[in-house]
Amino acid sequence: MKRIYITSIGIVSSIGNNVEENVESLLLGKRGQGITEFVDSDLARAFPLCEVKLSNDELAKRAGVSKDFITRCSLLAAVAAKEAADGAKIKKDDGISTGLIVGTTVGGMDRSELFYREFSKDSSTGDLNDIKCHDCGDTAAKVAKLVNAEDFVTTISTACSSSANSFITGARLLRAGDVERMVVGGSDALTFFTANGFNSLRILDSDLCKPFDENRKGLNLGEAAAFAVLETEETIKKTGNKPICELKGYHNCAEAYHQTASSPEGDGAYCAMTGALKKAGLKNEDLSYINAHGTGTGNNDMSESIAIKRVFGENVPQTSSTKGLTGHTLGASGAVEAVFSALAIRDGFIPGSAGFEKSIPESGLMPVRELISNREIITVMSNSFGFGGNNTSLIFSR
């Protein structure tokens, strides 16, 4: 079976506008929460949100894109995908077939909201430019052109595991030989719609979130985009790129339990983690670090920590959730944390689990509190779980 490598990464999040700024924040434990500048909503102003500190105009300028990029989702994606593609020296007509997969939950919803406020009062009003990019495929279609990855283009939406799943389909396309190089990742912008959705579920923390803490109250919403370039050994012979790490294993499975909740025993998480280890041909003790889904909600952190204990028993690898730093970036979170996993391997560190103080009694999981640096990190597992009982684990290796 062909081996799949990450040769380049790109990211924009509330803790940094590029890869190196994100590294610096991870090392300093800098948290991205703040008061929103770009979402017009009373509710959003009442909760801490992890917003990317760039306006839409600034994002467009940074990515060098035209007015075609209308939605914030596509602008965030443009910045991060361009950083990843430039790092891998992807050029137009360079003789290497290249595809793109974007994971997203609400795509162009930020502009649809503007449209709908007018349209709902009078259906002949509302700027059509604001609604024409509503569909989730808009971002991928535009970004594929921007980064010269138009040989296979698609979009995945499986709630909060969307962009983790883009790595799986991307790897399969490479293995099947459909394309030689894939840009995979995801993007989601903060919206009025999602902020209210999560509030209606009563799972937003009005303070800074506390993943895996006994007294956790909920999640902080965030926005981000992150992408990775995947290449095979044969592609690397042509590009001369140096791998950052290998995508060693992956597994996605449905929990078949409930539309939004995870089972108390964490069956879906257990299935994803054990399946990914099997696919990677690794043993439990081979893992150096788990970047957990760890949202800070009562339900997720309980079932995920119980599942981790079920998989690893008394020998749980170092585990942390970076959502205390970036917030929960929904469809982008799987790719954000895949990028962090690659960085942990590249630079030899484990980010701390911001907000954690006391273990959940039922699982006793003790995440890494403070940054661990100067540590050899060989293999990392990254978890992403979503609505509909959609569970994905990815394993990256040096």
Add this chain to the structure above:
Amino acid sequence: MSLYISGKGAVYPEKNEPGTEFRCSKPDIKEFMHPKESRRLSRIIKNGILAGMKALKHAGIQKPEAIITGTGLGCLSDTVKFMNSLLKFNEENLNPAPFIYSTHNTVGGQLSILTGSKGYNSTFVHRGLSFESALKDAMLLFEDGDVSNVLVGGIDELTDEYVKITKRMGFHKDHYPGEGGAFFVIGKESENALARIADLKLFFKREKEEVLKAFNDFVDKNQIDTENSVLVSLSPYDSGLKWEKTVDPREKTGEFMTASALAMDEALNMIESGTESVVMWNSFLNMENSFMFLKNV
């Protein structure tokens, strides 16, 4: 690897009055779900359950090993419902149900809960190629060696808002808007199969010349005897080739992002009644293209 279709289930829309869009009638899913459980589910979810369960029943499978769904716009009516309530109630005390069910992977998630299928589950949301992306992903899953059967389908729903907005945008000029969907069971076994998926190609360039060339290359590569094949076309272009017959299923289904799923159901009906091979050509609003070659087993 040869892959076969062993079951199909479709939900077609109807035309209620001349000059209007095609809409599905109210879905009845009590055969598969208790009315108490299904009362909060929107039409797209119920139609997805109906089409998916019909396909499984047809194939004689209770629990598929994987479920892959394609939807262009997902759960539109729940999205609109949640948006209306948050504008009306000014962001306070909202009912979370429409938000929960507005997620694009709701149909795939509900089918997994209903069948107890705990395998791979993904949802593709890429405009006119949402269904074909799902089908392609199913084929990749077989190559990765993990499964022996997959439930794969495409589905969309329209709302009054969609009809008004796309009318203002000037979409659907040549066809009325539509909705509905279909699911299929794909496997490696040829026995009792409805048809073989001989080839599927997704093509992303949009220039007319490039698209026509790619289609002709597809026909050549598969050595398709066009004069003895039916062309099921959802494309604005003329291939310039001579076919046994050309069919545009949008005359029965209307135009929508996953109309190609219903077109595949139509193609399978033709194969069942004796057609040897069918070529499908999809190009929603002349954006991306897909070509598929289905053969009698």
